[in-house]
Amino acid sequence: MREPQQDRSRVTRRRLLEATIDCLAENGWAATTVGVVATRAGVSRGAAQHHFPTREDLITAALEYMFDTRMQMAREEAVDLPVGEGRTIAVVERLVDYYTGTLFKAALQVWTAAASDPALREWVLPLEDRFGRTAHRMAVDQLGVDGSDPVVRAAVQATLDLARGLGLADLLTDDSARRAEVVRQWASSLDAQLGARSR
Amino acid sequence: MREPQQDRSRVTRRRLLEATIDCLAENGWAATTVGVVATRAGVSRGAAQHHFPTREDLITAALEYMFDTRMQMAREEAVDLPVGEGRTIAVVERLVDYYTGTLFKAALQVWTAAASDPALREWVLPLEDRFGRTAHRMAVDQLGVDGSDPVVRAAVQATLDLARGLGLADLLTDDSARRAEVVRQWASSLDAQLGARSR
Numbered sequence: 480m481r482e483p484q485q486d487r488s489r490v491t492r493r494r495l496l497e498a499t500i501d502c503l504a505e506n507g508w509a510a511t512t513v514g515v516v517a518t519r520a521g522v523s524r525g526a527a528q529h530h531f532p533t534r535e536d537l538i539t540a541a542l543e544y545m546f547d548t549r550m551q552m553a554r555e556e557a558v559d560l561p562v563g564e565g566r567t568i569a570v571v572e573r574l575v576d577y578y579t580g581t582l583f584k585a586a587l588q589v590w591t592a593a594a595s596d597p598a599l600r601e602w603v604l605p606l607e608d609r610f611g612r613t614a615h616r617m618a619v620d621q622l623g624v625d626g627s628d629p630v631v632r633a634a635v636q637a638t639l640d641l642a643r644g645l646g647l648a649d650l651l652t653d654d655s656a657r658r659a660e661v662v663r664q665w666a667s668s669l670d671a672q673l674g675a676r677s678r
Numbered sequence: 679m680r681e682p683q684q685d686r687s688r689v690t691r692r693r694l695l696e697a698t699i700d701c702l703a704e705n706g707w708a709a710t711t712v713g714v715v716a717t718r719a720g721v722s723r724g725a726a727q728h729h730f731p732t733r734e735d736l737i738t739a740a741l742e743y744m745f746d747t748r749m750q751m752a753r754e755e756a757v758d759l760p761v762g763e764g765r766t767i768a769v770v771e772r773l774v775d776y777y778t779g780t781l782f783k784a785a786l787q788v789w790t791a792a793a794s795d796p797a798l799r800e801w802v803l804p805l806e807d808r809f810g811r812t813a814h815r816m817a818v819d820q821l822g823v824d825g826s827d828p829v830v831r832a833a834v835q836a837t838l839d840l841a842r843g844l845g846l847a848d849l850l851t852d853d854s855a856r857r858a859e860v861v862r863q864w865a866s867s868l869d870a871q872l873g874a875r876s877r
Contacts, residue, residue: 507794509708584793587846591790594783594849595706604850633863640860641836644843647786650793651803661836664829668867 492530494520499541503585508592513537535602538589545582546610550617553577557621567673568666570621571638574614575662578646579655586610587650614639624673634672641665691729693719698740702784707791712736734801737788744781745809749816752776756820766872767865769820770837773813774861777845778854785809786849813838823872833871840864 498520502511513534517527531537553573560569577583593603618635619626626632645661648654697719701710712733716726730736752772759768776782792802817834818825825831844860847853 505794507791510794587790588793590846590849591786592706594787595704595709600850607850629859630863633859636856637840637860637864640843640847641840642843643846644839644841647789647842647846648839650789651799651806657835660828660832661839664832664871665836668871672867 488530491520491522491526493544495522495527495530495537496541496544499537500545500581500585503538503541503588504581508588511538511588535599539602539606542582542586542589542606545585546613549577549582550613553617553621560621567622567670568663570618571642571662571666571669573621574618574638575642575645575658577614578642579649579658583643583646584650587647611639622673625676628676631673631676634669638665638669687729690719690721690725692743694721694726694729694736695740695743698736699744699780699784702737702740702787703780707787710737710787734798738801738805741781741785741788741805744784745812748776748781749812752816752820759820766821766869767862769817770841770861770865770868772820773817773837774841774844774857776813777841778848778857782842782845783849786846810838821872824875827875830872830875833868837864837868 495516498516499511502516502519506515511534513527513531514524516537517524520527527537531540556573560566589599589603590607593600615632615635616626618638619631622635624631624635626635641661645654645658649658694715697715698710701715701718705714710733712726712730713723715736716723719726726736730739755772759765788798788802789806792799814831814834815825817837818830821834823830823834825834840860844853844857848857
């Protein structure tokens with residue numbers, strides 16, 4: 480009987496984490512409490528608190544779980560990326576897709592709340608640092624470039640900064656039509672820059 | 679006796695608007711009420727409410743006043759921009775300075791709150807639209823490029839998106855050292871793109 484119970488526990492946990500991300504993105508930081516998330520996930524408050532005693536436990540676990548899931552997906556999908564021509568734009572498009580998705584909108588609510596809450600800021604900073612480094616490494620790998628070249632590093636960082644700005648521009652309105660042209664042009668410029676560093 | 683009273687009234691108004699921006703950037707949307715801002719500005723609550731009957735009046739006026747002041751300063755400072763070589767990087771650096779300043783941090787709090795508040799979203803959207811168009815026109819003017827060329831338009835938009843992303847990266851930590859290199863390289867790439875469109 481242990482196995483099914485462990486499975487149920489894992490399913491409950493995952494539903495809570497997914498509901499947390501949706502709740503943050505839709506309702507913001509202040510409205511995302513363990514009780515609200517439990518209701519949204521169809522889980523009792525007691526069961527939710529068994530998994531996540533505090534709101535910070537829940538929100539940290541949700542951001543980490545969703546980020547790691549996203550990165551795992553990105554690694555698996557990388558086999559479909561075109562080789563040679565078209566690879567740079569495909570990588571940039573996928574990257575920008577991550578930054579305009581629900582996870583980014585959820586993280587933005589937490590980061591913004593942290594700007595005016597020193598205690599929250601302390602536990603958000605290591606997450607931000609880890610997410611930033613992992614995303615950068617992933618982009619370098621997928622582009623197939625030399626991550627030790629400082630010019631390449633800065634070009635990839637600019638791409639992540641651009642993606643973050645595009646994510647912000649998509650917060651209140653659907654910005655996808657305008658964004659497509661910006662992404663297309665930047666990918667072409669990035670491709671020229673990276674090509675010049677003899678990939 | 680009318681003149682001095684009008685002056686006092688104008689000073690009071692300006693102090694309230696500046697305190698609103700500081701309060702939003704430091705304490706966030708929820709904590710920025712007419713009462714808190716009045717205290718911060720050293721103005722009586724009654725006087726504050728005389729100028730701004732509602733919190734939305736106060737915050738809209740503050741964002742508009744600070745944005746217009748910033749843009750006016752940018753226009754005045756444009757005479758100091760170098761002509762020819764070095765102009766692109768100087769324009770991009772100033773632009774990024776705006777997006778890493780207090781006004782951006784204040785606006786970010788309002789935009790983020792608007793993501794989970796449909797009524798707030800309705801009055802933020804026209805502001806976001808106006809600010810975006812004005813900043814784009816200003817950047818096109820300062821770069822001295824042809825704003826009717828779609829390639830130029832998208833390159834300038836990407837630069838504003840990058841600046842927004844860099845502003846977000848600067849929210850919780852001082853990101854200025856990393857940013858300097860990203861901006862330098864971006865400006866060099868932008869300069870090549872714009873140069874190729876025969877400025």
